Amino acid sequence: MTTNTNPTAQTVVFQKEVLQTGLFELRPIDPETDLELVHQWVNLDYAVYWGMTGFSLEEVKTAYQNILKHSKVYMGLFNSETAFLLECYNPSEDLIGNYYTVDKGDKGMHILVAPAKTPIKNFTWNVFTVIMDFLFSHADVKRIVVEPDVRNDKIHLLNQKAGFEYQKIIELPHKTAHLAFCTQEHYHNALQKS
Incomplete structure (x- = not known):
């Protein structure tokens, strides 16, 4: 985790205090200052499912110009240190929209957690719930859509723990993926069980 001291990038759009863990916050990415760190993360071995392994810094910058x-x-x-990345997208404007009937209120997401200096119990699960809470804090978000690589066992466990319902396997141009959905009701029901 790395501290970002750029004051222009510090506009916090969401906060959540997790008891006995710490403060989680989300702020918009600053392409001028954050992409060097993102470049480091996407080139780590465990980030293979992010699809940017081997990308140069310039290739990551170009990719994020397109993503944005x-x-x-x-x-x-x-706790004020940069620790994860969230991409949110409208499925009707994304490739995934060609693989199912997009409903009004659908929101897609991708998550990448940074390597921890010191492991914290349930840290990734806490990140996941922060992101779900953030997405569902928007009244227009009715259902979250994910399309994780079928080989990414760790994210499947988190998705299922959060209440995602797996629908089918789809063949995207760059991966074989599971298509899964989670409504706010399914998420809250899953939280009560965890």
Whole structure:
């Protein structure tokens, strides 16, 4: 995790205090200052499912110029240190919209958690719930859509723990993926069980 001291990038759009863990925050990505760190993250071995392994810094910058045309991207902070990345997108404007009937209120997401200096119990699960709470805090978001790589067992466990219902396997040009959905009701029901 790395601290970002750029004051122009510090507009916090969401906060959540997790008891006995700490403060989580989301702020919009600053392409001028954050992409060097993102470049480091996407080139880590465990980030293979992000699809940018081997990308140069310039390739990551170009990729995010394109992503930001149709998505919102946020840097996640934990106790003021940059700790995760969130991409939110409208499925009707994304490739995934060709693989199912997009409903009004659908929101897609991608999550990447930074390597921890010191492991914290349930940290990734806490990040996941912060993101779900943030997305569902928007009245227009009725259902969250994900399309994780079928080989990404760790994210499948988190998705299912959060109440995502897996629908089918789809063949995207760059991966074989599961298509899954989660409503706010399914999410809240899942939280009561966890």
